[in-house]
Amino acid sequence: MLAVLTFIVRRSLWTVVVMFVITVVVFFIFFKTPGVDPARALAGRDPSPQVLAEVRQQLGLNRPLWIQYGIMMKKIFITRNLVSYSDQGELIIPEIFAAAPITLSLVFGASVIWVVAAIVMGVAAARLRGTIYDPVLMILALIGLSTPVFWLGQVVILITQVKLHSSIFSWVQLGYTPLTQSPVKWFEGLIFPWITLSILYIGLYARVLRANLLEVQNEDYVRTARAKGLSERRVLLRHTLRTSMITFLSLFGLDFGALVGGGAILTEVVFGIHGVGFLTWESLTNLDLPTIMAVVIYGAFFIVLANALVDVAYAWIDPRVRPT
Numbered sequence: 001m002l003a004v005l006t007f008i009v010r011r012s013l014w015t016v017v018v019m020f021v022i023t024v025v026v027f028f029i030f031f032k033t034p035g036v037d038p039a040r041a042l043a044g045r046d047p048s049p050q051v052l053a054e055v056r057q058q059l060g061l062n063r064p065l066w067i068q069y070g071i072m073m074k075k076i077f078i079t080r081n082l083v084s085y086s087d088q089g090e091l092i093i094p095e096i097f098a099a100a101p102i103t104l105s106l107v108f109g110a111s112v113i114w115v116v117a118a119i120v121m122g123v124a125a126a127r128l129r130g131t132i133y134d135p136v137l138m139i140l141a142l143i144g145l146s147t148p149v150f151w152l153g154q155v156v157i158l159i160t161q162v163k164l165h166s167s168i169f170s171w172v173q174l175g176y177t178p179l180t181q182s183p184v185k186w187f188e189g190l191i192f193p194w195i196t197l198s199i200l201y202i203g204l205y206a207r208v209l210r211a212n213l214l215e216v217q218n219e220d221y222v223r224t225a226r227a228k229g230l231s232e233r234r235v236l237l238r239h240t241l242r243t244s245m246i247t248f249l250s251l252f253g254l255d256f257g258a259l260v261g262g263g264a265i266l267t268e269v270v271f272g273i274h275g276v277g278f279l280t281w282e283s284l285t286n287l288d289l290p291t292i293m294a295v296v297i298y299g300a301f302f303i304v305l306a307n308a309l310v311d312v313a314y315a316w317i318d319p320r321v322r323p324t
Helices: 002-031 038-042 049-059 065-077 092-127 133-146 149-163 183-216 220-227 232-263 265-271 276-286 289-317
Strands: none
Touching (some): 002 289, 038 049, 092 133, 092 265, 092 276, 092 289, 133 183, 183 232, 183 265, 220 232, 232 276, 232 289, 276 289
8 A cells, every 4th residue: 555655656746747847848839939939929010129128028028038937837827817919818727727627528528438439349349359240340440540520520510400400400509508507408519529529539449459358368367267267258357358458548548638638629629619629729820829838738737647647547457567
């Protein structure tokens, strides 16, 4: 128990260090890249040197680099009064926090669908190896893996909102409704974005899980379990599947963190869901550097946090990787 707690503390400290390095790198990329001048972006068209100097003084851009970094991090993490360049007066951090639950609703629902479907497809393909069903399932997975999200989203909208809206999908109203306001409308507005976002990951995870299941079937501990007279179902659930889920879990941690951090941008833009991905798209369109930087740091936080949680979960899933 003490070893596990020590591992968690050590991993948490490394998470803090990684986040610090990320903030430094992101700051230098967005504000100190040659040719990038935030003051010129704010000063308007053909600004005079005097106007540029006043803007730099207001933003603290004429101060030493470490002070500029400290001011920017203070505005992001402490005072939370970082202002958008493209929309003066718009506070970025509250806007991100308002968009986060929307993205989390989208990603959480999609992840439930892709995890369940991928496990079913992967296990079925591994158990049916050598039959016609195995290549059929893998071909379906490959089709899902190769389908662009933006194209699939447009097809879904065309079918549910135009072609068959009046006859079959009249209940589908795209757009986000808060869960606390109406659980039914929340579900109706997100069910097709969930499916669209999950299609890609179902194919990827099913193929990964099938490969891992076939690999561990010849391990000594699996043969020992069968020699003890355990049923195939118990061998699958207690030994084969549990060990095979390590790679699956690692991928899930990375993908879930990236999607919550704004990686679902295509799905959000296509379906008009105003989450973090949609906010990222708008900031990229307007070249709003503070918003882009804040969203990148926000996304990096979720990715790093997801990696830390995955590392801790490894010890629970596979005793072989537990710290000693």
